Amino acid sequence: MNAPDTNAPTHDLVIETLRPLLAAEVRAELPAAAEPHDLEQAVWVRLLEHLGTEGPPTDPAAWLSATVRSEARRQRRTTFRELPYVTEPAADTAESDPERRAIARERAGALHAxxxxxxxxxxxxIGALLSPKDLTYREIAGELGISQGSLGPERSRCLGCLRRIMVSEVAPTSGRGKG
Incomplete structure (x- = not known):
């Protein structure tokens, strides 16, 4: 077990003193689109590591500026190298499963029927709403020749009809809880 840290009040003072400076340094270093909280957290971790091994920095402001620049460069390199998934990995595995693909095709066929x-x-x-073109309400209204304001109520009525048709097709053959 580690001995109690007798420098805890000093460490707290260093952290409280550096908090506004850190926020200002992060704002100056990061582009507007970046997430400042990640950079701040990385710098705090580096400070805690430094406090644990070497104690408080001799020039906290200079140490903080250098660390913010270093961590910002590291984050930029990481962001540059990381490529986002086009699809979620879980969705990828579902698409590679032939049984799931067959079930999805069957459901899509039943829906379109x-x-x-x-x-x-x-x-x-409903066909326009399900279109892979991802049409806007304005485009759908123009395509159907109806006002955009009546599209919502008509969509609700159509979805209600579709719900009734789908429920009647997949209604259970036995009572609930009886198997």
Whole structure:
């Protein structure tokens, strides 16, 4: 077990003294789009490591400035090298599973078949909402020749009809809790 730290009040004083300076240094070092909290946290960790091994820095302001610059460079290099996933890894594994792909195709087929059985202009409206083009309400309203204001209520009515069709197709054959 480690001996109690007799320098704890000194360490707290160093941290409280450096807090406003750290915030200012981070704002000056990072571009506006970057996340300042990550950089601040990295510098605090480096300070705690320094306090544990060497004690308080002899020139805390200079040490802080140098550390902020060093950590900011490290974060920029890391950000430059890291590439975001195009899709989530879990989604990738689901797509590689033939059984899951078959079930997804079957569900999509059942949905599109139910959409085709909707009344009035509901098939076109729901089809536009499901479109891979990701149309805006304005584009859908223009495509269907209706006002944008009536699109929401009509969408709700169409989704209600679709819900009733889908529920009737997948309704349980036995009572709830009976197997």
């Amino acid at each position: 139910a959409v085709r059985r909707l009344p009035g202009r509901c098939p076109r409206l």
